[in-house]
Amino acid sequence: MATLFSQEVRLLLVTVLFLIISADAKEKRTKTLRRIRREWILPPAKLMENTNYTHLEFIAKIRSDQDKDKKVEYHLTGAGASEPPYNLFVVDHNTGFIRITGVLDREKYPSYNLTGIARLKSGEEAEANIPLTVTVLDQNDNAPYFILHEGNVTEESKKGTFVMQIEGKDDDQAETINSEIAYSIVSQEPAGKGHMFTIDKKTGKLYVKEPTLDRETHDFYKLVIKGTDLGGAPGGKTGTGTVEIRVLDINDNIPTLSESEYSGSVDENVADVVVMRIKALDNDLAHTDNWLTVFKIAKGNEGNLFSIETDKQTNEGILKLIKLCQSS
CATH class of the missing domain: 2.60.40.60 (Cadherins)
Incomplete structure (x- = not known):
């Protein structure tokens, strides 16, 4: 019984050892088969505007691992490289080093979306295109301004x-x-x-x-x-x-008359004639309702011989005789 148990233990240990060796071999084989298809160093996430980076050897680097045994040529496309503003960012075709040739202005271009390309000598792409985004950091280089x-x-x-x-x-x-x-x-x-x-x-x-x-x-x-x-x-x-x-304007002024008393005359046996013009003064805005005066005859027109209306251009009251005036 002890011998049988010992054999079972040995068999179990051999099985476990086999599984460990198999797993280790599989991991090594996986590592051996895995190939990093590309390597690139991200550009600075942000570059400050109005700052001179032209002296730097590179601000970013793209590299294909195929350049170990093949000739790889690097290119850069997008606004700021192959599109306006042209050649602000340039790449060394041999090393993949990306340099900047000018000073950035965030107010013109707040960011640049570039694409790095690696090609073999045959023209075939060595890697998938590499997106490179450069964000331009703001400086306080603009003063406030106003419209009227x-x-x-x-x-x-x-x-x-x-x-x-x-x-x-x-x-x-x-x-x-x-x-x-x-x-x-x-x-x-x-x-x-x-x-x-x-x-x-x-x-x-x-x-x-x-x-x-x-x-x-x-x-x-x-x-x-x-x-x-x-x-x-x-x-x-x-x-x-x-x-x-x-x-x-608001209606905050009371109209007054230019004179305290007015006198006029009219011939007898006439009607529909102007007897006089009475000037009203009002400091509210001219030619508005606040300025325009409404005249009324308060007393002395019991026989309705007269009428009064407003000249809207001059703010004068026009007093008229509207019925025949006959002497007694």
């Missing part, structure tokens, strides 16, 4: 009334500190006793600062707005723009 902003606000508007959205532009990379603009008001014309408007530093929203806007005093304001990138931090680049604001 025009808007309106009603006179006597309350403090805090929203006037308009001011938006500066910055060609540096969006949603980065380099293009984050802080806003401020540099000047106001007419200057008056102080700024009539205020601007939110972060959002660029323009509001009424003082509730004393009076169209009859000033119907137009011109502001100079400054934008500072880096969120307004020291060292940020600045630019200015113009904002024009028209003050809109």
Whole structure:
């Protein structure tokens, strides 16, 4: 019984040893058969704009392992190589070293999608094409700028009334500190006793600062707005723009007559004639409903001999005799 058990143990050990040797041999055979089809060193994921890399031997390297026993020639295609801007990136046909020949500008080309190609002397591709992407990092090399902003606000508007959205532009990379603009008001014309408007530093929203806007005093304001990138931090680049604001009229003036008394005459036995013109004065905006005066005869026309209407061009009341006036 002991002998039988010993034989079973030996058989089991031999089987396990066989499986271990077989697995090891299979792994070695797999390693032997596996061939790395290509080798390439990625370019820097990001290259800084306005930086000179032309002195570097290479910024990336592509290599086919077939060059160990065959002649391989390397090529580069895509915008920045075989397409505009031509030959900014060039490859050494023998070594696969990729160099850069100029200084990058992110505002012109934020990235380059290149393709590395390895060909045998016969023209056959030695490897599958190698994608090479170069991303250009942003520098704060652009100042904010503005287009003309025009808007309106009603006179006597309350403090805090929203006037308009001011938006500066910055060609540096969006949603980065380099293009984050802080806003401020540099000047106001007419200057008056102080700024009539205020601007939110972060959002660029323009509001009424003082509730004393009076169209009859000033119907137009011109502001100079400054934008500072880096969120307004020291060292940020600045630019200015113009904002024009028209003050809109409200009916806040009472019409008055140019004279306290008027006199006129009319011949007897006539009708439908102008007796006189009565000038009304109103400081609201001319030729608007706020300025136009409505005349009425309050007393003395019990016989309905007269009528009065408004000359809309001059804001005068035209008093007419509309029925025959006969002497008694």
